Structures are given as C-alpha cells and as structure tokens.
Amino acid sequence: MPAGALEFRPPPAKDGFSYPECYCTNRGIKVELGDYSCLTIGSKQVFAQCQMSLNNPMWRTIQEGCPQASLIENDKPLASQRTDNQKN
Numbered sequence: 586m587p588a589g590a591l592e593f594r595p596p597p598a599k600d601g602f603s604y605p606e607c608y609c610t611n612r613g614i615k616v617e618l619g620d621y622s623c624l625t626i627g628s629k630q631v632f633a634q635c636q637m638s639l640n641n642p643m644w645r646t647i648q649e650g651c652p653q654a655s656l657i658e659n660d661k662p663l664a665s666q667r668t669d670n671q672k673n
Contacts, residue, residue, distance in 0.1 A: 594619065595637075607642045609635035618642065623651035 595618075598604055609616045616622050616635045624633050624644060630651045633644040 607637060609642045609644055621647065 595604060607618060609618075609622075611622045611624060618635050618637060621632060621634050622644075624631050629649075631646045632648045632651050633646050636643060636645045638645075
C-alpha cells in the first residue's frame, strides 16, 4: 500500500444482514475492495485502488504510471558474504 493511503474496510453488518459481494475487475481478474492494481487505459498506465462510490465498486487513481520493482546490485554474491563459521 502506498505511504499515506487509507485502507477501506466497511463496518460490520447488522445482525441478520450481510453486505453484497462487491469487487472490481482488471482484465477479467477479480480485485477485492481496498486492493490495488495497475490498469492500462488506452496507451496510459495508472496505479489505482478498488473502492466504493455511491454503492458501486470503482477504480480510484492513486498515481499516474505503475510502481516498478527493482533489485539493488551487490558488490559480492551472497555466498561470498558468509562468515567462516557459516561455510560448509
């Protein structure tokens, strides 16, 4: 979840009642309320959260573009970072 983002959680349903199953979809995949997804709209990508608005599930844009995972390069491979006691 992005820093500063609030997580939506509905209050408990009253006794004898239940909430309807509400969710968003992204390319045919079910996405639960409060979850995030990268959406492609035409040639543009946005990072959005599945939310409720006026009793309807909808996507709310969090930021333009989608977060990218990256790896930090180390100077040494993990095997060479072991201490003498850890080597077999």
